[in-house]
Amino acid sequence: MEELKPMPPSSCPLTPLGFLERAATVYGDCPSIVYNNTTYTWSETHRRCLKVASSLSSIGIKPGHVVSVVAPNVPAMYELQFAVPMSGAILNNINTRLDARTISTLLRHGESKLVFVDYLSLDVILEALSLFPPETPCPTLVLITDDEEEAPPPPPLSVSVDFCTYESMVDKGDPEFKWVQPQSEWDPMVLNYTSGTTSAPKGVVLSHRATFTMTIGSLIDWSLPKQAVYLWALPIFHANGWSYPWGMAAVGGTSICLRRVEAPTIYSLIKMHGVTHMCGAPVVLNMLTNSPMAERLQNPVQILTAGAPPPSTVLFRAESLGFVVSHGYGLTETAGPVTSCVWKRKWNTFPATVRARLKSRQGVPIVGFTEMDIVDPNTGKSLERDGVSLGEVVLRGGSIMLGYFKDPSGTSKCMKDGWFYTGDVGVIHSDGYLEVKDRSKDVIISGGENISSVEIESVLYTHPAVNEAAVVARPDEFLGASHHVRS
Amino acid sequence: MEELKPMPPSSCPLTPLGFLERAATVYGDCPSIVYNNTTYTWSETHRRCLKVASSLSSIGIKPGHVVSVVAPNVPAMYELQFAVPMSGAILNNINTRLDARTISTLLRHGESKLVFVDYLSLDVILEALSLFPPETPCPTLVLITDDEEEAPPPPPLSVSVDFCTYESMVDKGDPEFKWVQPQSEWDPMVLNYTSGTTSAPKGVVLSHRATFTMTIGSLIDWSLPKQAVYLWALPIFHANGWSYPWGMAAVGGTSICLRRVEAPTIYSLIKMHGVTHMCGAPVVLNMLTNSPMAERLQNPVQILTAGAPPPSTVLFRAESLGFVVSHGYGLTETAGPVTSCVWKRKWNTFPATVRARLKSRQGVPIVGFTEMDIVDPNTGKSLERDGVSLGEVVLRGGSIMLGYFKDPSGTSKCMKDGWFYTGDVGVIHSDGYLEVKDRSKDVIISGGENISSVEIESVLYTHPAVNEAAVVARPDEFLGASHHVRS
Numbered sequence: 021m022e023e024l025k026p027m028p029p030s031s032c033p034l035t036p037l038g039f040l041e042r043a044a045t046v047y048g049d050c051p052s053i054v055y056n057n058t059t060y061t062w063s064e065t066h067r068r069c070l071k072v073a074s075s076l077s078s079i080g081i082k083p084g085h086v087v088s089v090v091a092p093n094v095p096a097m098y099e100l101q102f103a104v105p106m107s108g109a110i111l112n113n114i115n116t117r118l119d120a121r122t123i124s125t126l127l128r129h130g131e132s133k134l135v136f137v138d139y140l141s142l143d144v145i146l147e148a149l150s151l152f153p154p155e156t157p158c159p160t161l162v163l164i165t166d167d168e169e170e171a172p173p174p175p176p177l178s179v180s181v182d183f184c185t186y187e188s189m190v191d192k193g194d195p196e197f198k199w200v201q202p203q204s205e206w207d208p209m210v211l212n213y214t215s216g217t218t219s220a221p222k223g224v225v226l227s228h229r230a231t232f233t234m235t236i237g238s239l240i241d242w243s244l245p246k247q248a249v250y251l252w253a254l255p256i257f258h259a260n261g262w263s264y265p266w267g268m269a270a271v272g273g274t275s276i277c278l279r280r281v282e283a284p285t286i287y288s289l290i291k292m293h294g295v296t297h298m299c300g301a302p303v304v305l306n307m308l309t310n311s312p313m314a315e316r317l318q319n320p321v322q323i324l325t326a327g328a329p330p331p332s333t334v335l336f337r338a339e340s341l342g343f344v345v346s347h348g349y350g351l352t353e354t355a356g357p358v359t360s361c362v363w364k365r366k367w368n369t370f371p372a373t374v375r376a377r378l379k380s381r382q383g384v385p386i387v388g389f390t391e392m393d394i395v396d397p398n399t400g401k402s403l404e405r406d407g408v409s410l411g412e413v414v415l416r417g418g419s420i421m422l423g424y425f426k427d428p429s430g431t432s433k434c435m436k437d438g439w440f441y442t443g444d445v446g447v448i449h450s451d452g453y454l455e456v457k458d459r460s461k462d463v464i465i466s467g468g469e470n471i472s473s474v475e476i477e478s479v480l481y482t483h484p485a486v487n488e489a490a491v492v493a494r495p496d497e498f499l500g501a502s503h504h505v506r507s
Numbered sequence: 508m509e510e511l512k513p514m515p516p517s518s519c520p521l522t523p524l525g526f527l528e529r530a531a532t533v534y535g536d537c538p539s540i541v542y543n544n545t546t547y548t549w550s551e552t553h554r555r556c557l558k559v560a561s562s563l564s565s566i567g568i569k570p571g572h573v574v575s576v577v578a579p580n581v582p583a584m585y586e587l588q589f590a591v592p593m594s595g596a597i598l599n600n601i602n603t604r605l606d607a608r609t610i611s612t613l614l615r616h617g618e619s620k621l622v623f624v625d626y627l628s629l630d631v632i633l634e635a636l637s638l639f640p641p642e643t644p645c646p647t648l649v650l651i652t653d654d655e656e657e658a659p660p661p662p663p664l665s666v667s668v669d670f671c672t673y674e675s676m677v678d679k680g681d682p683e684f685k686w687v688q689p690q691s692e693w694d695p696m697v698l699n700y701t702s703g704t705t706s707a708p709k710g711v712v713l714s715h716r717a718t719f720t721m722t723i724g725s726l727i728d729w730s731l732p733k734q735a736v737y738l739w740a741l742p743i744f745h746a747n748g749w750s751y752p753w754g755m756a757a758v759g760g761t762s763i764c765l766r767r768v769e770a771p772t773i774y775s776l777i778k779m780h781g782v783t784h785m786c787g788a789p790v791v792l793n794m795l796t797n798s799p800m801a802e803r804l805q806n807p808v809q810i811l812t813a814g815a816p817p818p819s820t821v822l823f824r825a826e827s828l829g830f831v832v833s834h835g836y837g838l839t840e841t842a843g844p845v846t847s848c849v850w851k852r853k854w855n856t857f858p859a860t861v862r863a864r865l866k867s868r869q870g871v872p873i874v875g876f877t878e879m880d881i882v883d884p885n886t887g888k889s890l891e892r893d894g895v896s897l898g899e900v901v902l903r904g905g906s907i908m909l910g911y912f913k914d915p916s917g918t919s920k921c922m923k924d925g926w927f928y929t930g931d932v933g934v935i936h937s938d939g940y941l942e943v944k945d946r947s948k949d950v951i952i953s954g955g956e957n958i959s960s961v962e963i964e965s966v967l968y969t970h971p972a973v974n975e976a977a978v979v980a981r982p983d984e985f986l987g988a989s990h991h992v993r994s
Contacts, residue, residue: 021571021695021712021912023915024918025693026693026714027922028903028925029902029907030714030717030903030904030905030906030907030909030927031905032877032878032903032904032905034875039874042871042872045871045939045940046849046851046871046939047851050852084508206512206513208508208511227513227517229517232875236724236727237723239874240757240758243730243731243732243733246730271727271874362533362733364537365537365734384532384533385529387723390519390525416515416516416517416519418517418519418521419517421517422513422517423511425508431511435515435516438516438519440517451532452532
């Protein structure tokens with residue numbers, strides 16, 4: 021059968037971008053985005069994204085150019101997850117919490133041609149641009165204003181930049197624009213910086229195939245129903261909101277946008293819009309359970325958490341309020357959570373402390389992601405799955421990045437022997453479930469013993485008076501403890 | 508970013524076969540298959556599949572060899588959807604209803620090295636082998652017996668073939684076998700014949716990538732929950748049961764196997780096992796609604812139908828019994844249903860006849876399948892989406908076949924201009940939903956007018972006294988009606 025080769029009808033590139041047009045067809049008059057008093061339908065979101073993409077094209081953004089976005093989870097931020105790559109450009113979301121110096125470094129490293137900036141981040145962006153060396157051209161700025169908020173007048177521009185507003189790009193755009201389909205599913209679609217605080221930014225480049233794989237895998241793993249109501253508590257600038265901007269289009273869900281992640285806002289939005297699903301770091305769970313607003317939910321809300329294992333006390337409180345907590349694990353380099361602690365029915369009969377311990381594990385690869393293992397970081401040898409043998413977590417699967425931008429040595433350091441080396445340390449239990457113990461750089465070495473900072477933190481969390489915990493090493497003359505500070 | 512190329516950690520081949528190992532890890536002690544008094548767990552199914560794959564290897568089956576299966580939906584049939592390709596061989600399911608002459612043709616065309624045959628099909632297979640020319644070597648036979656049924660003694664062998672039983676292959680196999688992973692996701696995995704009645708069999712070859720895309724797309728489209736209970740009313744030999752053998756492993760579902768698709772059996776299995784999902788041609792719906800056993804279901808059962816639009820009367824009766832009917836469309840060449848009549852909430856308010864008309868449409872591409880269109884078959888020009896312009900349905904997406912085996916001219920005839928030409932004729936309505944009117948060869952030409960045989964059939968179905976309808980042309984001196992008979 022060797023004569024049968026891929027042909028154009030079967031080898032069209034995998035990409036999540038096509039989900040938008042499909043959503044406009046199927047869910048055209050259903051709500052796509054709700055933000056304060058604004059509601060868009062899927063038909064409107066589709067048109068708005070095409071218009072922004074066409075405006076990007078018409079002002080000279082070309083396939084392969086990097087376009088940055090600095091914004092919280094407002095509708096424009098959602099739309100740009102489609103609009104930027106639909107123009108052929110590479111989407112670069114930037115964390116709104118970074119300082120001007122770091123943002124300046126990232127914009128220059130990425131050679132960003134244009135920055136969409138929320139009005140509340142305008143100051144920091146202008147400061148970032150003022151740090152550009154004189155000969156370096158500044159990117160065009162596009163200001164995202166907010167009809168719903170009391171927007172202060174934009175400050176006087178201290179640097180010379182081209183400037184327009186997001187809504188003017190929408191207004192001028194062509195809704196009949198033919199969006200730029202990738203030539204290959206391996207074409208870069210997204211550039212996400214994972215570490216802006218160091219002098220060497222790590223720019224994770226994800227292909228269309230990677231974002232597609234992440235999107236469909238997460239939909240299946242979480243059994244996302246059609247027309248789910250999804251609350252945006254997870255910043256979209258964190259690994260593209262774990263792919264759910266694209267996933268919501270796939271299932272015709274409604275995105276509830278919000279500018280500030282605060283417990284009262286979240287509780288009132290849950291009630292007002294009948295939220296069914298949300299994602300968030302454990303700190304969001306923590307915030308929700310500690311809020312004076314916390315009360316039993318009228319309907320269960322599925323919440324997916326990743327980034328750190330949820331402490332058992334937080335888990336108890338969240339579940340007693342009606343949150344159904346799922347726990348996953350991933351990195352910016354994997355496009356989002358690629359393992360998931362798939363819950364087994366029989367575990368429901370176990371005591372609460374056992375349930376919490378089981379749920380704090382990172383689990384198994386999600387459907388469509390290929391494989392994980394723990395290995396000796398020096399030899400690459402696979403270790404026993406006995407819950408004790410501690411090794412580096414390695415992963416392989418379709419959502420792994422192409423590599424780090426402009427950093428071939430960084431790329432080849434973590435892409436070895438067919439695996440992506442995560443830099444995380446963990447065990448695999450005899451039931452096949454991964455438990456991450458720590459970032460390798462956070463392991464505290466004390467008297468020659470490796471101590472997991474995460475493990476000590478989770479013990480501290482069991483004390484009712486402890487709200488948040490962070491364990492760091494301090495030098496000791498006798499024990500000589502040391503570690504790298506968490507970034 | 509051109510320097511960033513696919514690397515081994517991100518470019519591992521897409522295949523649905525890995526879902527089995529994952530199911531064994533996550534759902535190891537949960538039921539995978541139930542058949543009469545036999546229940547297997549996912550851990551057992553995983554081991555049995557590895558053992559059969561290892562036995563295939565040890566008797567000389569090599570990657571690229573074709574291995575055929577002629578069996579109804581018994582556990583062995585399910586297992587072989589994994590076990591055969593896990594040995595590296597290409598899986599060739601054969602319709603149990605075909606006659607000996609046709610099966611003989613298919614086995615020789617596919618150059619089948621081994622045939623798994625259900626004891627009730629042994630006679631026809633032996634007859635098929637007796638039709639082999641003397642110089643053509645016969646494939647090895649592996650007999651699938653049935654502990655649960657009164658198996659007659661196998662007939663005396665009239666041809667000289669190697670012979671063993673399925674369970675002996677399981678017994679002798681090695682559960683630690685390292686299954687043969689595809690070198691490339693474009694490697695052929697499945698060979699499905701669509702037309703055995705003509706002298707030129709059409710052998711559809713599907714890659715690992717195609718079966719993967721079909722599996723994940725159908726899971727998302729149908730919002731399959733974890734641990735669904737799936738009743739096997741659709742023969743697995745029909746396009747690999749529309750990919751659900753692999754899909755059930757992805758969600759840890761339970762497959763309820765059955766030998767004969769009869770209404771009393773189905774109703775009793777639904778009640779006994781709490782069936783949540785099933786697939787079937789409209790004739791199955793017809794059978795279920797006409798059965799004297801038909802009574803309101805205790806819990807709703809999702810039923811996905813494709814192959815022909817469900818007649819509205821059948822739809823009404825099915826839905827009034829508690830079946831929730833979804834309607835899709837696909838071909839063996841697309842690995843299963845790749846469009847789906849995604850239901851809109853607002854349609855629930857429409858009168859029953861309108862609802863039935865809407866649901867009889869074939870819908871929109873499922874998530875992950877790229878695109879559909881209707882075109883002028885001669886010029887390839889895209890036609891208006893006005894519900895009136897009748898054209899050939901064309902498709903593109905990841906689940907499209909590699910091509911027809913040993914038939915480059917047949918392949919190139921249907922793979923043109925980046926599209927797969929289905930041979931089906933239809934319209935796309937202004938809301939973007941496809942409605943297939945007929946197989947192009949079933950269009951009746953009468954007095955120069957094109958008449959859809961399906962359309963006339965659907966009118967006949969509205970009469971309460973009509974149970975089944977099939978419209979064919981007859982020559983007419985005046986009108987000159989003609990068409991090709993449906994295969």
